[in-house]
Amino acid sequence: MSFIRSYQQVISKIKQKIDPFSLQFRLTVGITAVSIFGISSIAIWTSWKMQQLLISSPKQNIQHITKRFPQDVELYSEMMSVETGLKKAIDNRTTPNLLIWVAYPNKVIAAKSITLVAPPWQGNDTSTQLLSLSGMTIEPEIYQINQRYLLICGIPLIVKGTKIGNLYVAQDITSEQTMFEAVIRSMGIAYIVAIVTSTVAIAIYIKRSLQPLRQMSQMTQVISVEDLGQAQLHLEQAPSEVKELANTFNMMLSRLSQAWEQQRQFVSNVSHELRTPLTIVYGYLQSTLRRSTNLTEAQQEALEIAASETDSTIHLLQDLLDLARADSGYMHFHLESFFINDLVAEVVGMAQQFSSREIVIETSSYPIEIRSDRNRLKQVLLNLIDNALKYSEPNEPVTIKLAQTHDNVTIQICDKGCGIPLQKQAHIFERFYRVDEARGRSTGGAGLGLSIVKTLIEGMDGSVTVRSKLGEGSVFTVILPAP
Structure with missing residues (x-):
């Protein structure tokens, strides 16, 4: 339970630090995705090119054999039967890693390399699978048989204008393919390391690049109304675009400071100018009420309402004046x-x-x-x-x-x-x-x-x-x- 709780706490902290809507997250993901696409494309092309280079020599050898084999059979057929000529031509071309066999159209084997009887790899299973292959293309292709890799191609065998059957040539390229797979595994590990390293580097670089914006955010958070006149954003190491933004922000702060000062001065002036005449009006109203013996009840009530509203307005103006003085820093306290x-x-x-x-x-x-x-x-x-x-x-x-x-x-x-x-x-x-x-x-x-x-x-x-x-x-x- 403690492990699960610790895991949940770690996940919670990661979610708090990673904001999927932040500019840093989006730039990191975007650049990383482009990097992955680019590196993957290069890795795929490199792998394909390496394989083509590895099989180019065996492929040329097989193509050379398939081209020369009908001529060899014709030469031997002039001195002996076609079946014997096939056998002689196959034995002449066969090597430890090269297998040749000829199959009639009814898939009966006419002749084959002696190594197909007891192949050097994994016994008769390999031979059986090789001899059962059919429908192969003229271009050599790689087949995996019993953990071995063979480059095989098949063509029609035509001797003296007559089709005898199909010629099949197979060359063992297990060592080359094994080496190729080892290289691919190494490239895969290098690819993963490169992706992780580049992602971390991109995240760190973007974080440092966005640091001036964070500084602006932190500086603006502590700016209060009283600091508008002196507040200025100074970013020495920031990019030109961020400096331009900071200068624009500084001009906006100056305009806000001027507007705030004008508003504060207006409130102070209005409060001060209105308080005196209203105080005089209130005094006249009170004086009239004290001599209200000749006033009707309705007149007296109207004067009392006017005096009450005037008094409330005077108090409101006094409050506004106090706030204006406090905003201006002119309110002094006798502690x-x-x-x-x-x-x-x-x-x-x-x-x-x-x-x-x-x-x-x-x-x-x-x-x-x-x-x-x-x-x-x-x-x-x-x-x-x-x-x-x-x-x-x-x-x-x-x-x-x-x-x-x-x-x-x-x-x-x-x-x-x-x-x-x-x-x-x-x-x-x-x-x-x-x-x-x-x-x-x-x-x-x-x-x-x-x-x-x-x-x-x-x-x-x-x-x-x-x-x-x-x-x-x-x-x-x-x-x-x-x-």
Whole structure:
């Protein structure tokens, strides 16, 4: 079982490293396939050519014998009978590795080499198989008989214009064929080694060739919005095409940086320019409401709605201005050491005045000292507590838990509200993101509160996370450094 598990782990790791859709994999497979085709073609042609060279001499010998044999029979037939002349011509041409026999049209053997009676290879079986061969072509062909290789051809034997039968000539080429097969085996091993070696070399070469692209990918992964102005890709050893791509990418980063800066400046300018007149409008509305003795009920309600919307717009502009300052690096933090217990109690008192809701403080120790910006942290806590009050039931309390470790201070704001879907939890700190789009601005806000919380907490060297479950509530955890 352990072996099977280890094998499965190895296969799993290989599958993770090999991406069939990657450019490296496709180039490796493509070039390897072309290499295999090319080497295979050369190997097949070389094998065929070698075999032709090996049998060229025996083939010429057989063709010479088949050409001269009818003339020899004619010469001997003038002095003796045709059967005796056949025997005499066969004995004259026969050698230890060369066999000759003549068969009548009815396949009866007219004459044959004496070695066919007791062949030097494997007994009478070989002789029987040789004598039973028929229908062979004029061109010599290789036959394997009892682990021996014979080059055989057969032609009609015509003497003095009369066809006597068929002439068969066989030459043993076992040694040549054995040598040829040994060479083919060696070539096969060399072929496999060459394919494996070339595949590894191709894979390594392609991997190194694509290294500049990987460097570009790694460099672009760490580029953030703040780095757009200074981010530049420098690839000294890259090919010309990759350098051109890097230069194009650098120009794109410059354009993105300019566009981002223009957008940030626009938001900052608009927020700053609109906040002042809206503040004046809000002041006039409040002043009018305070002297509302001569207003009708409908007029007073309209003015209250206008004042409320104006106040919400001012807060939205303030949030946008804070984010613009944070993006520009102009948001400064006054870090100091103080007791978080007192600040939390102050914020809870402020929240209870406006909501009349139960807010419980749980702490593991007192006092808990923290190093942070007091005013910014108060803004964070007010945002998180207000968020918890909006999204929880009126009869359910909101709990604030304080804890301290050796290096950090943890603040948790817990509610028992409707919760946040898991797929949306990763987006709630994004700007203008709202979990429930159906909520109005009076309850749901503009989607900037949690984004500002994250920006402020990270500006104070801390972190903020959320853990939520539908129907059970949410827990926002703020971690800040201890002094």
